Amino acid sequence: MRYRYVGPAELRDQVVAVDAVAAIDTPASLDARLARRDRGDLVEPLTFVVALDGMLRLAPRRSEHVALAGGTDVLAAGEMTFASAETGWCVAEVTNQSTGYCPDPDSWPAVAGALDHVGVRHPGNFTDKVVFRRCPTCIERNIVRDDDFTCALCNSALPARWNFMTD
Template structure:
């Protein structure tokens, strides 16, 4: 596996104490994913799932309301976000984003996501369907989501850096 950036947890400290969700899967094969998704309630399949790509390169999934850091067991990850699936005839990823305010991964983590999906034999769109740009304010330390290219801190109004800085 090529050199991929590790993302450490940068979210609220109190979430580090949350136990890992019991209802998770390490989706190493299409069969792993199919078995896990088959156990979901019909309504759960209409919204995306929480995912991380662990340091071992394996995709791990949990219900959407799960915290990324709990799914990762408090450890660093290669990628984190949300992922939605459709079945036709096998399961495939139809939407994927790097939306994780706990890890604030840069969109350049896509190769880790693609690699995990490719190794598991799961079809995917070839890139994030929604890319989230995160920056930490050097003035106040706040985590920010950059919208419309506006590099201004939402909390203190300070300038945000042009490059990912977590």
């Protein structure tokens, strides 16, 4: 499934160009991206997207997903924490936390495919799954917590199924 950007228009409108260095297509490119960090466990997660070509892109946590994606649709988005492993790097934690794209937890296969392509071990699924829903009444984005499908802004019922539009 493709995820279209659904966050604030002013963030999307600030996107200028995609950082080609952010693309991770080999273990060496991942190592180069993480080289500036301590080789021990990395405490701060990185922002990630899986582009439409299946390529993993990484940026510092405070980066906007839409900027990392160059303003385009993505196959997945969230945050990822890496740890040192005997043979390079592994993913310690990964989540679909992106309020700009609001990806469904069903986006995991795109993340796994991108990591498998680079040869990075991963936990096999999101370590923290975020459930996003758009309120049909006030149209706001919501994060569902504790299985409470109630809009945080207007108290309307949220749908049980993911309901953001895709192309």
